[in-house]
Amino acid sequence: MQDQARLAELRQKFGREPAAPSEPTAERTPREAQPRFRGLESGHRACQGCGEALAARLVMESAGPDVMVANATGCLEVFTTPWPQSAWRVPWIHSLFENSAAVASGMEAAMKAKGQNTKVLAFGGDGGTYDIGFQALSGMLERYHNILYVCYDNEAYMNTGIQRSSSTPHAATTTTSPAGKERMGKRHLKKDLLSIIAAHHIPYAASASVAYPQDLQRKVRYAMGIDGPTFLVVHSPCPLGWRHASALTIEVARKAVECGLFPLVELERGAVTNIMPIRQVRPVTDYLKLQGRFAHLTRDGDPRAQEERDHLQALADYNINVFGLAGDGDDPVDTSGITTVGRGGPLAGRPQ
Amino acid sequence: MTVLTRGAYAAPGTSLDFKTGNWRSTEKPVHIHAKAPCHAACPAGEDQQAWFAKLQEGHVEEAWRELVSANPLPAATGRVCPHPCETACNRKDVDGALAIHNVERWLGDEAIANGWAYPVEPPADDAPTVAIIGAGPGGLSAAYHCLRQGLKAEIFEALPEAGGLLRSGIPRTRLPREPLNAEIDRLLALPGITLHLQTRLGRDVSLAELKASHAAVLLAPGCQESxxxxxxxxxxxxxxxxxxxxxxxxxxxxxxxxxxxxxxxxxxxxxxxxxxxxxxxxxxxxxxxxxxxxxxxxxxxxxxxxxxxxxxxxxxxxxxxxxxxxxxxxxxxxxxxxxxxxxxxxxxxxxxxxxxxxxxxxxxxxxxxxxxxxxxGERVDPDGLNHLLDGSYFWPDSPFGKLEDGVYAIGDARGDRGTVAGAIGDGAKAVEAAAAHIAGRPQPTLDTRAEMASTGLNPVYYALSPRAEPPKVPPEARTFTTEIEGDIGRTAALAEAQRCLSCGNCLACDNCWTLCPDNAVIKTQELASDGSHYLFDLDYCKGCGLCAHECPTGYIQMVPETA
CATH class of the missing domain: 3.50.50.60 (FAD/NAD(P)-binding domain)
Known part of the structure; x- marks a missing residue:
């Protein structure tokens, strides 16, 4: 009886209706009848228009159901698992910010010891991958674990309130790299993580974007088929941190690719094996002007803004040159071709 | 004392127990089937988007049935219509309007060649009969729509042949006699339509007689007097x-x-x-x-x-x-x-x-x-109609052509028309109003849905492809009998159909389903009663607006929460 009282008190404190988990119903609801694997379910607490939630959902659809996930600290961990609920429908472990690759390595070793084939995924944000969890990731790649590591790159520490990370693009404003009299946002450049990953000579490393879900899911499926370490970085806009309308998540991500600032490339054993050609290269200002974090760059009459715009344009042009991103005629899987839809779904992959 | 661990006071649960739908503050997504601009512009009332959708699925006969649910003479209009649909087409500023006109003609010709049956049932033996003056496009359309409404039709035509202006006023180089005859004969052979040729209003029949003997009278005399x-x-x-x-x-x-x-x-x-x-x-x-x-x-x-x-x-x-x-x-x-x-x-x-x-x-x-x-221009021959005319024409107040109870005007004789398609559309509308009058139902109203503007579409998801052009006889080889514009052909017609943007209607492209970060779009063919394949699970939708922004056709729109 005393327990019951304490129970009621605690429930009151944590502010939630004392509801039992929903009972499985006899008939299949439309949600249960979806023709895809729902690895990351509704009811998670991501913000409106969250690019990371979308990216994780897309990855889980293509990777699941026979997978386990090790998740670093970050938005994804926080918004999917507010105790006592979980949005994950696969085994899922969170330990610390810096060790998801190490935890995943242990899970993989355990699976091996048990003689099971369940694939292990490791998830982290750009903070947990580019900065804090970097050495664990490098070790995981070097030890050649059979793990797909997915980095959801939203280009700052969004979970703690938009602090700069080594993935934050040059000149973006964050709470720790504010634009103002002294500086035009972040002074340093975005870390070229993919090249560092490629230097491990792993079987497969690629970048993808939520704006191109078919391409993203193809890359996940390809990585799932590889017995060895694979790495995927997914560009995932954050409406809150990038300061754009929640409806524009896909448009912003698409323009990042189309201007060349976020190149979609695939590397095997360290060599570039594929890129997504850009059919119509657009100026970086098309991308910048959608976002509040670059608002100081679009002010007229400020020579510093002009210089930083030109700098970002030069960085985009560099990517386009280095990876050869400019399209050579229409291609069904270039940035325009792959988005094309017809009645009944995307056209890419249909017989012509 | 019992120590409670955290696990003791709440069982682990799924996030589905947490309804994020109450995060929506202002707007929610809804499916809105706006009018495609071609449909809004069509004087015959065709929904081109609807029949192009059937063609996109490869169902040619179904596309024709959808087309003739409004316009029973596509082989004729597909040759003579000034196609305001193409002028309105949202694709015109992208890479050229769809060749709607040419595809319509091809469908009409296919139906004649394959003998596809009009989607009508024979009327009941005791069905009311509607009298129709004039067997031009307006009168023929009215007779056809009578059958679709379960009525019988009796047409009175002054000339020895049916067809009206299609036959007497349009050169063969534009409208050859073969498709015209075939289409008119097919239509007139439908059970429930009676045609009296060489029967002139004011000489052989009078309006008063017809009003007494028929459930309704539809006037489609055309304009005969210079x-x-x-x-x-x-x-x-x-x-x-x-x-x-x-x-x-x-x-x-x-x-x-x-x-x-x-x-x-x-x-x-x-x-x-x-x-x-x-x-x-x-x-x-x-x-x-x-x-x-x-x-x-x-x-x-x-x-x-x-x-x-x-x-x-x-x-x-x-x-x-x-x-x-x-x-x-x-x-x-x-x-x-x-x-x-x-x-x-x-x-x-x-x-x-x-x-x-x-x-x-x-x-x-x-x-x-x-x-x-x-x-x-010409005016209505006033014989037998004098008391209904307002100057040269009828000028009815109503879009349904109502002049007085049970008497409706159709086509050029209205005064505010001037195309074959307009007459065909009037036929359908007048019959709709007459059928409501006969059955004692409330009068029909016009479709007041909003039109989908090109700004409501998301052009990113459409591929560019040029408009198909039909073959044409060069100026020096043109005669008095050979049709100048040729047939677009099956391959080009089906390819042209793929260019349709499906303005305002669901393409079933899966974008909303694929791109919802909250898994709040549910795919289901059976339960989506609004014509799409998707449901919004408003228990979880946070109202971000992503689906509406990425919907290629503007079928998803954000509306105020209270609506």
């Missing part, structure tokens, strides 16, 4: 009026001899006549019109009312067109014309807001001419 034309009181003794000249030519194959012809007017009849006279041997044929030619700055109100293709072909064939001008004076030798004085003119807004014609002093010039043909 309007009076003179220039400052002068009329040449050998005046030939446009439409009657055209009719004579279609009957006998001959024009009166003339070297310098001036045609005064600005419609399809005027252009048809110009081209036929030129082909018949007149050296110079000039069209003088008060309207403007199509151009980037042309005001739609000022644009010449001619099928754009026909205008291009006329210019190709060497017809001279003087736009924004009128015939100011006839220069006569005795009572024969030897020339005309032309003056520039424009329709200018007046203080009252209505357009008035202003001719400009100092722009007069004299042209040699041995024949002047007025093509300024």
């Amino acid at each position: 309007k009076h034309w003179d220039v400052g009181g002068a009329v040449p003794s050998d005046l030939h009026e446009g439409l009657s000249l055209l009719r004579e030519f279609m009957d006998h194959g001959q024009f009166p001899e003339a070297h310098n012809v001036v045609v005064h007017g600005g419609g399809n009849t005027a252009v048809d006549l110009c081209r036929l006279m030129k082909r018949a041997g007149s050296e110079h044929v000039t069209l003088i019109t008060a309207s403007g030619l199509p151009g980037p700055d042309t005001d739609p109100d000022d644009l010449i009312n001619v099928v754009p293709r026909e205008l291009d072909e006329a210019l190709e064939e060497g017809i001279e067109i003087i736009d924004h001008a009128t015939v100011n004076r006839l220069i006569m030798k005795g009572s024969k014309v030897t020339g005309v004085e032309v003056v520039s003119l424009k329709k200018e807004p007046s203080a009252s807001g209505r357009k008035r014609r202003v001719s400009f002093e100092g722009t007069e010039r004299v042209m040699e001419a041995d024949m002047v043909i007025p093509c300024i």
Whole structure:
């Protein structure tokens, strides 16, 4: 009886209706009848228009159901698992910010010891991958674990309130790299993580974007088929941190690719094996002007803004040159071709 | 004392127990089937988007059935219609409007060749009968829609053949007799339609008799009488009026001899006549019109009312067109014309807001001419209809053509129409109103859905592809009998269908389903009663608006939460 009282008190404190988990119903609801694997379910607490939630959902659809996930600290961990609920429908472990690759390595070793084939995924944000969890990731790649590591790159520490990370693009404003009299946002450049990953000579490393879900899911499926370490970085806009309308998540991500600032490339054993050609290269200002974090760059009459715009344009042009991103005629899987839809779904992959 | 671990006071659960739907603050996504602009612009009331959707799925016969649910004469309209649908098409600013007109014609021809059955049932034996005056496109459409409404139709036609203006006023080079006859014969053979030829209103039947003997009377007499034309009181003794000249030519194959012809007017009849006279041997044929030619700055109100293709072909064939001008004076030798004085003119807004014609002093010039043909339009033959006419036409107040209880006007005779498609659309609307009247139901209302503008679409998801062009007989090889524009063909027609943007209607492209970060779009074919394949699970939708922004067709829109 005393327990019951304490129970009621605690429930009151944590502010939630004392509801039992929903009972499985006899008939299949439309949600249960979806023709895809729902690895990351509704009811998670991501913000409106969250690019990371979308990216994780897309990855889980293509990777699941026979997978386990090790998740670093970050938005994804926080918004999917507010105790006592979980949005994950696969085994899922969170330990610390810096060790998801190490935890995943242990899970993989355990699976091996048990003689099971369940694939292990490791998830982290750009903070947990580019900065804090970097050495664990490098070790995981070097030890050649059979793990797909997915980095959801939203280009700052969004979970703690938009602090700069080594993935934050040059000149973006964050709470720790504010634009103002002294500086035009972040002074340093975005870390070229993919090249560092490629230097491990792993079987497969690629970048993808939520704006191109078919391409993203193809890359996940390809990585799932590889017995060895694979790495995927997914560009995932954050409406809150990038300061754009929640409806524009896909448009912003698409323009990042189309201007060349976020190149979609695939590397095997360290060599570039594929890129997504850009059919119509657009100026970086098309991308910048959608976002509040670059608002100081679009002010007229400020020579510093002009210089930083030109700098970002030069960085985009560099990517386009280095990876050869400019399209050579229409291609069904270039940035325009792959988005094309017809009645009944995307056209890419249909017989012509 | 019992120590409670955290796990003791809540069982692990799924996040599905947490309804994020209450995060929506202002707007929620809904499916809104807005009118495609082609549909909104179609005088015949076709929903082109709907039948293109069937073609995109590869169902050709179903597409034709969808098409003839509004317009029973697609092989005819697919040849003669000025296709305002294409002018309205949202694709026109991207890479050219869809060739809707050519695909419609192809579907009509396919139906004739394959003998596809019209989607109508024979009416019951005791079904009420509707009397229809005139077997032109409006009357035929009305008879067909009577069957669709479960009524019988009895048509009274003054001429010895059905077809009206389609037969008497449109040259074979535009509308050959074979498809026209085939389509009309098919329609008239439907059980429930009776046709009385050579039965003239006012001579063989009277309106009062028909009103007494039939459940409703639909008036589609067309415009048969030439309007009076003179220039400052002068009329040449050998005046030939446009439409009657055209009719004579279609009957006998001959024009009166003339070297310098001036045609005064600005419609399809005027252009048809110009081209036929030129082909018949007149050296110079000039069209003088008060309207403007199509151009980037042309005001739609000022644009010449001619099928754009026909205008291009006329210019190709060497017809001279003087736009924004009128015939100011006839220069006569005795009572024969030897020339005309032309003056520039424009329709200018007046203080009252209505357009008035202003001719400009100092722009007069004299042209040699041995024949002047007025093509300024026709009026309703008033025989038997006098009390219903308001001047030359009926001018009904209602879009359904209601003149008085159970009497409806259709087509050109209304006064505010002027196309075959308009007459066909009137037929459908008048029958809808008449059927409601007969059954004692409330009168029908117009479809007031909003139209989907091109700004409501997301162009990223559409591939560019050029418009298909049908084959054409070159100007030097054109005759009086061979159709000038050719068949687009099955391959091109089906490819053209793939270009349809599906404005305002679901493409089933899966974008919303794929891109929802909250898994709040549910895919289901059976349960989505709104015609799409998707449901919004508003228990979880946070209202981010991503699906609406990424919907290619504008079918998903964000509306205020309270709506």
